[in-house]
Amino acid sequence: MMRKVLWFYCCPVLLMLSCSNKGSTQVKPTDPIVYKAPAVSSTFAKGADISWVTQMESSGYKFYDKTGKQQDLFALIKSLGFNSIRLRAWVNPADGWCNTNDVVAKALRAKAAGMKIMIDFHYADSWADPGKQPKPAAWTSLAFATLTTTLHDYTVNVMTTLKNNGITPDWVQVGNETNDGMLWEDGRASKSMANFAALIKSGYSAVKSISSTTKVIVHISNGFDNSLFRWMFDGLKANGAQWDIIGMSLYPSTDNWTTLDSQCLANIKDMVSRYSTPCMVVEVGMDAASANTSRDFLSDIVTKVNSVSGSNGLGVFYWEPEAYNWQSYGLGAFDGTGKPTVALDAFGN
Template structure:
């Protein structure tokens, strides 16, 4: 909240669900936006002076044009009783917020109700309810019940009606129906996504609809949702909602700035334009990395962080959360449309908020280069190498500084590179980096070991900071290495054994078998042999040599039991129950970071990994 406030954000929109839990008390996910959660978020926003819009979905989970499901507790009510329930629920909500000292500055009555809400729909939802009796009357009566509750208990709250897919005919039709039925509200709220239907989702059309709302109906106008991708990369394993280049604006941080700038100019073209809410600006992965889908899905199921949890099944349609009979919930499909990257760093658009009203020009960014050189060479006397390394030779930057480390070389032209960024660059520099193989005239093999200049880590850091003191973005950073020539040793080739520990065992609740697997024990020997066989080629190398990160990447691809990659490893042993049912174990790799779990391991050392084992029914005799 402080980051948003410091950036100039002055209003926050929070969705609210009625009862987002199943019968066992497990959340449906999506942030668990029940009243208690929303109230706490609102309190946090108020601490930093931000106003609050509460988006009432009037559903227990996501409401959108295709999905407007009535809350479980309200199902089966008559039209009159449902109107009463909406009124009482809304009235209680307003009073709860008042007692907590939180003002609701704006309330959105329903979410994207273009095709109806609270189960008021026609056919498959494609028929327009707003021009068909008695549906438009039922719908507007529900809205009037919600409006009445606010007008009685919170008169200063601005009330908004939220529709989507900007279309002049449809927006005029809906607003005319609201007027005909004497619906009391203040603001027309619209979704605006230029990557979905440029014919309506463009700045000129938004300006025209805003003008119509003012001139014909006397209403204010706000963009309730907008967004643009800063990348097409998938950072958490859940497929991105926008995974293609939409055109119109570039995909990237600057494209986000361009999309929002054009939209704000359109909004400010009429004096009834209030502003816009970006959706959903901070929904970054729980754990970044496309191969962490299983972990992110687990967090979605147990902590509500995913866009949906499998526990929403039964209330939310299978068509939304299932794919080919398997759960497709968990993670976030929006992580490439946020205003923070997958590691949580603010993107350029967040810096634009203070300037949207007064004008703002993005400062030019530049990437500094790095000059990495050899300043001293040791142990090279009396060795006659072919094409030897020489003092002052320049080294390849990418060999010594990773892509993530090179990101710290990017910044605003002419501004000083902070000590924190310099330290981050230093921490990413390779020390004791080994060169390619060199040979002498007799065919003996050698390699160089490159060491950062200095004796201790503290001295090396101090030398690096002193060498680059006052350095600005656009200038060339300097890095000094010493090189020591080392003769290669003849070493035997060995294969590292894999040790597997089971950290989870599933499927024994209603099944009794002899000698079941238990948490903490090793995988069955015959199954472990199949794991070892699959990775022998990858884990074979010179004895005592540290296993590289590239080798671990190859291991991750080769090892069986990786979700959505190699598939489950099926056990060999068949268990037969006294009822004639047959079972085997399936194994899934649960070590998220094999390299991290085996730090500095060398060829010949055991590789420790963890698997889960799940009992699987095979057949019935």
Template structure:
């Protein structure tokens, strides 16, 4: 059920499988019902329709790790893209624009560009040539991705000098120039590829996207963000849905996706490598395969109903192995993988998230759309239906053109009955606004209204 289509809009479920080649070289075999099986096929058979892959520039730190083989460089990524496309899966390629992990704590430029980090024109030229060369190479072997993500969790300046991680800084003029350079490099040769921006944490997304667009970074297709409960609490699933609604209202031409998420199924560990996720949303405690599945399904139902375009689970195949990371032997994520400590697929765990039919459980629109009118004489916002469809548990949100929420709540707070309800508006302050009305079953109406002449 990974590519689910309702009213012409595709909803994509995907998995990040960047670690798989390394795991297999470290001796890992993956099993389903006791039988060894290709892990790409496991995910594809259960409904994954997109594979996300990270790309590092020159990960030379691998040279002294394990067997000395490098991963997530272009040679390794080519192998992974080929595996995904052989099964008809789409690919999201994450240009991390670094030799090492890029995230909110560090955004280090490749060592090859170290001399250019303070020379913006030279840095832009290096970035442009790099992206063009990578895409040219992939195009030559028919392995172009469907989506490109520029940077990874870019909550600060990208392409900084190695070692720069404090203090936090964001020079919008420099950052915007670099992002636009990357965008132009993609558009110049392969305009059909969708472009995504990626922010860590739902609570940060609006500020950053407003910053990008107000500084001229506008030619992108997808607003992407990470959502991990341990890192981004107390942001709830419901609040994440509200965020997506606001983004869809403020940026109706953009898709919204969760590009990274994860949830543990146990607090136990299979090795000495410290795990990066160790807690769950209290509403989904204790950690268990069933609660991992429930959290993911509830999150996805909410994202779908809010108008989101998809969710990608980060590294569900990063199981424990004899190999090491820079921080320890094993995996830092085996308690959030979709496999048990013997590398057997957990049938009642997270894999069920891919199988769930979101189109049947929650629709985005209703054919029986209520009528919304503005009664300017009495300054009333009226919602009416002749079919007695007005459920008092429907929610509403009034958003200004700047994206600020002016008012929100439930229809039960309005006066009236199940045929007509009305809200008295303040005498001033609301001019051109957007009203959205929805329930747990999806968005019923999102329209602009001119309230004050």
């Protein structure tokens, strides 16, 4: 009985000693998981809208790589894997930022960095988006026929100025997030889809008259909302409008991005099938404080867009990733010290 008790207590000790002797050869620490950016086609646009850059620089902002070394933003963005730059164009902004001269200055820097270029015409003096599409102050009293001609001539002027500086945009947006048209009230789509279509046709022809190779984008937000997109593009098609690419915005939360990404992919596939038109996600963003989740979101949406058959998913653009401690914008992808977060690893090479 005594021996059995001793054996019962000693055996586990011997077992532990035996395991510890083998541990040096059998037990290994878990290897760290190394993140790898999504593989995409060679033509896939990995883009960033950095239209704030000149204004930020004039306010003393600087940009740094992950080691803390100061860099020119265009060079830094390229080093992170981006190959395309998007720039908004305003007609006559009060402070001058994003006017034609400022757009050209930034486009020259993008070209020097070897980047493709997208111009985003807001057809406004300041922000145009789903909640507001104001006419430029100088256009407010124009009759609709004159308004359409003025939009055409302004677009030709900007395109010509770019061309004279050696810049041919790869893409041009005629309008920004035009969920209900633009140049309200004349061009409000829910009131007159025919008027909105006329404005789109005017912008399209203006772009093509200067550069036949530049692809024209019609852009609306909420890329997950298939009914919105069908309503808009059915209406434009019925009224004879032309476009080369359908552009989308997608700004999910940290909680719903998997659902919205899947809905966005389904919407893209429907747009390709319904209108024989390729698609591009021209704006994305997520809370800068949630960089790891943002990287997961970006990896997923880049993978999904790139997966569209026939190479009809053309690219993904992050909206103002360089914004940090700037105008209370919280969806950038740089930290408070001016360095890119891990979110942008999704655009890596």
